[in-house]
Amino acid sequence: MKAIIYPQHGGVEVLKYEEVPDPKPLPNEVLVKVRASGLNHNDLWARRGLPGVKFPLPHIPGSDLAGEVVGKGELVTSVEIGQKVVLHPAISCRICPACTAGHEYFCRQFKIYGFQTGPLNGAHAELARVPEANVIPKPERLSWEEAATLPLCLLTAWHMLITRAKLQVGQDILVWGAGSGIGSIAIQLARSMQCRVIATASSEEKAKRARELGADEVVNPHTQDVVAEVKKFTNKKGVEVVFEHTGEKTWERSMASLTWGGTIVICGNTTGFEAKTDLRFLFNKQLNLLGSHQGNKAELVEAMKLVDRGVIRPVLDSTFPLKDAAKAQQRMEESKHFGGLVLVP
Numbered sequence: 001m002k003a004i005i006y007p008q009h010g011g012v013e014v015l016k017y018e019e020v021p022d023p024k025p026l027p028n029e030v031l032v033k034v035r036a037s038g039l040n041h042n043d044l045w046a047r048r049g050l051p052g053v054k055f056p057l058p059h060i061p062g063s064d065l066a067g068e069v070v071g072k073g074e075l076v077t078s079v080e081i082g083q084k085v086v087l088h089p090a091i092s093c094r095i096c097p098a099c100t101a102g103h104e105y106f107c108r109q110f111k112i113y114g115f116q117t118g119p120l121n122g123a124h125a126e127l128a129r130v131p132e133a134n135v136i137p138k139p140e141r142l143s144w145e146e147a148a149t150l151p152l153c154l155l156t157a158w159h160m161l162i163t164r165a166k167l168q169v170g171q172d173i174l175v176w177g178a179g180s181g182i183g184s185i186a187i188q189l190a191r192s193m194q195c196r197v198i199a200t201a202s203s204e205e206k207a208k209r210a211r212e213l214g215a216d217e218v219v220n221p222h223t224q225d226v227v228a229e230v231k232k233f234t235n236k237k238g239v240e241v242v243f244e245h246t247g248e249k250t251w252e253r254s255m256a257s258l259t260w261g262g263t264i265v266i267c268g269n270t271t272g273f274e275a276k277t278d279l280r281f282l283f284n285k286q287l288n289l290l291g292s293h294q295g296n297k298a299e300l301v302e303a304m305k306l307v308d309r310g311v312i313r314p315v316l317d318s319t320f321p322l323k324d325a326a327k328a329q330q331r332m333e334e335s336k337h338f339g340g341l342v343l344v345p
Helices: 039-047 144-148 151-164 180-192 203-213 224-232 251-257 279-284 297-306 322-333
Strands: 002-005 015-021 029-038 064-072 084-087 129-130 136-137 172-175 196-200 217-219 241-244 259-265 288-291 316-321 340-344
Touching: 002 297, 002 322, 029 084, 029 144, 039 322, 064 129, 064 144, 144 172, 144 316, 144 340, 151 180, 151 224, 151 241, 151 259, 151 288, 151 297, 172 180, 172 224, 180 203, 180 241, 196 224, 203 217, 217 224, 224 251, 251 259, 251 279, 259 340, 297 322, 316 322, 322 340
Parallel strands: 172 196, 172 241, 196 217, 241 259, 259 288, 316 340
Antiparallel strands: 002 015, 029 064, 029 129, 029 340, 064 084, 084 136
């Protein structure tokens, strides 16, 4: 099969479009013919190399896929050949106390598929082998490309807002990075709960699209004072929840945007990880700082119900042939996209 691989860490030039052996499913795995695979920031981090994160090289990246089951191991009973599926991208042991409690993201063997798995194990390929437990039906209303943008971002946003932050109907929320895949989902999820959404976007075009998704107010973080705009919009109160995934360069503004007793929930740090926190605000305003990472399969299934009903819709920026993965990653690195980027074999 053809796949995107990289034999070493580095810039987009290390990505190669090459022939590799077809994967053979293990007894509890299915073989999926990939119709589309989505890009995520973890594709960039893994390709560059992260301190303390090791996985076998050469590596096939890609945590999101939509495709058809074309083979399965002898122990597989819940998935049929020809079934159209998407991937729950969290790999865990499924037998430890954390997993059996539905908290597989606390499993000591937890890995994100296509990010920490290997060798030659990811979605940016013509075929992918995945555990039976990690596939769920593809929503019929979605195209292959639309479906491939969803699982990781949808699951992460759901776990952040619903499970961790316990977002309530009618709250005010600040969403950083409306143009990102996860930001575009967070706006829609918050609007589904009738929250007032303040989003950030770096251009007028992105601001327009954020409003179309349901943002009530859009602020350009490069040309406007985000904190002042938040206070103006909320009549000086501040927001109950800040949806954070950018990290170092936005953290202090996130803290200052919170109302008393407010919550920051964070899942990433695309601008850096050494954030400064003024502890006087933390304890005096009794703020809540919550980390969040992935989510369980049940959460993804629940979130997909909103997709099935059209409440949340995938936001597709553009598609690229699989061989042009470097161009797609470059577009993501330069933050030119709004929504998901997809590779099509």
